Amino acid sequence: MKNSKEEKITEVCVDNIYKLNGRVPLTKAIPFGLQHVLAMFVANLAPVLIVCSAALIQGTQNHLSSAEVTQLLQCAMFAAGIGTCLQLYPIWKIGSKLPIVMGVSFTFLGSLLIICTNPKLGYEGMVGAVIAGGIFEGLVGLSARYWKRFLTPVVSACVVIAIGLSLLSVGMDSWGGGTGVSDFGAWYHLFVGSFTLIVCLVSRYLLKGVYKNLNILVGLIFGYLLSVIFTVAKIAPMIDFSGITKTIQEVGVFSLPKLVFFTGHTPIFDLGAFFTIAIVFLVSAAETTGATTAVCTGALDRDIKIEELQGSLAVDGFSSAISGCFGCLPLTSFSQNVGLVTMTKVINRFTILMGALILILASLFPPLGAFFNSLPQSVLGGCTVMMFGSIMYEGIKMLKQCKFDDRTMIIVSLAFCIGVGLTQTSGNFFAAFPKAVGDVFNGNAVAGVFVVSLILSLVLPKKKEQEELS
Numbered sequence: 001m002k003n004s005k006e007e008k009i010t011e012v013c014v015d016n017i018y019k020l021n022g023r024v025p026l027t028k029a030i031p032f033g034l035q036h037v038l039a040m041f042v043a044n045l046a047p048v049l050i051v052c053s054a055a056l057i058q059g060t061q062n063h064l065s066s067a068e069v070t071q072l073l074q075c076a077m078f079a080a081g082i083g084t085c086l087q088l089y090p091i092w093k094i095g096s097k098l099p100i101v102m103g104v105s106f107t108f109l110g111s112l113l114i115i116c117t118n119p120k121l122g123y124e125g126m127v128g129a130v131i132a133g134g135i136f137e138g139l140v141g142l143s144a145r146y147w148k149r150f151l152t153p154v155v156s157a158c159v160v161i162a163i164g165l166s167l168l169s170v171g172m173d174s175w176g177g178g179t180g181v182s183d184f185g186a187w188y189h190l191f192v193g194s195f196t197l198i199v200c201l202v203s204r205y206l207l208k209g210v211y212k213n214l215n216i217l218v219g220l221i222f223g224y225l226l227s228v229i230f231t232v233a234k235i236a237p238m239i240d241f242s243g244i245t246k247t248i249q250e251v252g253v254f255s256l257p258k259l260v261f262f263t264g265h266t267p268i269f270d271l272g273a274f275f276t277i278a279i280v281f282l283v284s285a286a287e288t289t290g291a292t293t294a295v296c297t298g299a300l301d302r303d304i305k306i307e308e309l310q311g312s313l314a315v316d317g318f319s320s321a322i323s324g325c326f327g328c329l330p331l332t333s334f335s336q337n338v339g340l341v342t343m344t345k346v347i348n349r350f351t352i353l354m355g356a357l358i359l360i361l362a363s364l365f366p367p368l369g370a371f372f373n374s375l376p377q378s379v380l381g382g383c384t385v386m387m388f389g390s391i392m393y394e395g396i397k398m399l400k401q402c403k404f405d406d407r408t409m410i411i412v413s414l415a416f417c418i419g420v421g422l423t424q425t426s427g428n429f430f431a432a433f434p435k436a437v438g439d440v441f442n443g444n445a446v447a448g449v450f451v452v453s454l455i456l457s458l459v460l461p462k463k464k465e466q467e468e469l470s
Contacts, residue, residue, distance in 0.1 A: 017213075017348045020099070020300070024351050032346055033354030035217035036101055037362075039387070040080075040334045041372045042380055043170075044103040047329055048076045051112050051126075058122030058268060067250040071258065073373075074363050075326035076104050078257040081359035083319030083331045087312065088349045088356065093142060096312035098295050099347045101337035101355065102319055104329045107287065107446075110439030111280045112329060115273045127260055127324050128267035129277045134321030134330060136274075137281040141313025145306050151289060154408055155453045157398035158415045159290035162449035163335050164392025165420060171388045174381030181377075188236035189378040196223030196382030213344035216383050223379035238376050247370040255366055260327035267324070276436050277330075281317065283440060284332045286450040288316045290395075291333040298342030298394040339387030342394050411456045419448030 016022035017032065024032075052069050056062065064072075083102030086095045116126040173179045177189035200219035204212055227238035260267060292312040296304040312333065320330035341347055362369040402408050422429055423445045430438035441448050 017346050017351055020097070020347050020349060022348065022350070024348055026354075029348070029351040029354045030358075031214055031217060032348075032351045033356075034358055035214060035220075036337050036340060036352055036355035037358050038220050038372065038375065039216060039340050039380075039383065040101060040103050040336045042375055042377065043106070043334070043336060044080055045073050045076055045369075045373055047104045047106050047109055048072055050109065051116060051329060052123070054113060055116035055123040055126065056119050057265070058124040059119060060122070061119065064123060068263075070247055070250050070366065071255070072327055074251065074255060074366050074369060075257045075328045076323070076363075077359050077369055078363035079319065079323035079326055079328050079331060080104065081356045081363065082322060083315060084356035084359065085353065086315045086319055087333075088353050090311050090315075093307075093311055094138070094314040094318055096292060096308040096315065097349065098292060098308055098312065099299065099341050099349060099352050100292065100295060100312060101334045101352065102315065102331045103334040103337075104323070105284060105332035107284050107332060107444060108277065108280050108330050110443055111277050111436055114436060114439065115276060121268065121270055121273055123327075124265050124268040125270050125273050127265065127327055128269040129273035130324035130328075130330050131267060131321050132269055132274045133277045133281045134317045134319070134324055136278055136317065137285055137320065138314050138317030140282070140285060141310055141315075141317050144310040144313055148306055148309060150454065150458065152457045153398065154402045154411050155450070155457050156290060156293045157395050157402060158412060158449050158453040159286055159446060160294045160395030160398055161392055162395075162416070162419060162446045163287060163290050163294075164339075164388060164390075164395055166423075166445045167335055167339075167388040167391065168385075171381050171385040174377040174384060176378070176381070178377035186236070188230060188238065189376075192223055192226055192230070192238065192376065193378040193382035195226055196220070196379050197385065199223065200383055200386065213346050216340060216344075216387070219383045220375070220379060223382060224375060227376045227379060238378075239374050241374065243374060244367050244370040247366045251366040253367060254364060257326055257363055259325055261325070263327060265327060279436070280440055281320075281330070283444065283447040283450065284316060284320075284330065285313050287335075287446050288313055288333045290446070291335055291338045293398070294338050294391060294394045295341055295347075297398055298338075298390075299345055299347045335391055336384055336387060339384075339389075339391045343387055343390045407460050407462065410460060411453050414456060415449045415453035418452045419450070420445045422448045 012023040014028055016024050052064055052072050080103045087100040112126055115121050115129055116123050175193040177184045196219045199222045200215045203218040204215040230236040231239045293304045316332055323331050422441050428438050
């Protein structure tokens, strides 16, 4: 018998918002879809700004122009929208039919910076590596049925918990004003973040029916309005509206995303660059596996199906290749939105499709994207801390389903002690290894937890014989 949340529904109904399939009135679908976009918008663009601003043009010491970086932000929104559409409504086996939102991944940051700041490879070498690496992960995803058995429940649970843990600092950094800002921890950032969180919590309990699950959007709106008041009244510089004007001057009001092949930055395919990024694509596959599993267990109340895992990973890879074709960075399933889905139980594919279409629309009208990008980090932090915590909560629930014995204790203990511990050392633990290894494991708890838990689950005997005491 089918799960009631997954039955095919033909009529348009508000209650369908809690069901995977079926149409929801646009008056409800659009705000819920917008909530998903606002939850991930800034995080979707930040890696592009960091990497592409530092990237060198191949064979030179020159950087991409300001207008080119702005156009790449536009492409990032477009690629994320296309990738999300593929997840929701698959083409062939590429897609999971699950409420998963795709976005540009922070996981690749270190490896991409190594490639794009090397004058011999530069931005063009990085784009070539993204395209090749995306195809590689896509093929790995399509073959998931052959290696899925190695991802035991305890490994999946550890990965989901690690994703939640790794995001906690992201939420708190946002609350403080954003990573690297000079006024980090200023009273106005803390005040606005706290105000936003309180609005989210209050609206969660005061709003009735489906509206209570719009609490994140309500918090974002009220937090933004307070930031506008602080900025206009010159109490604190919360919002920089000049970005909208600058975007119009550089790109225009309407602009189509451009394929990288027509921009004068033809991709270069280098074997060394591919190997540098290939291992990170496997880590990204582990994160997507954990995120997809969390959606199934946390929102659909069932285990993940092999077809869903296969389709989800295929999109993770092939949409990254598509993103590379637009000169942009790899995509992955966004944990912010996984937290939102598991917290609100709003799983309707049509509703989240509205969010994907908003992303695509924002990519066609750059000033609209610039407006969304003006959302203060502290507002975003106040909204996301609870969502990130809910991912960790789902991972703990998954771990609870595992058999608690000596073997599980060893796997979980060592996975987190080593995986998370590597990110907290005072120096480079992998100083004796190639730089790429340190970039993967020193800065990413998910990578370490995944590798250690996977190895231990494969090598530790499933039954430990008890020696009889004589």
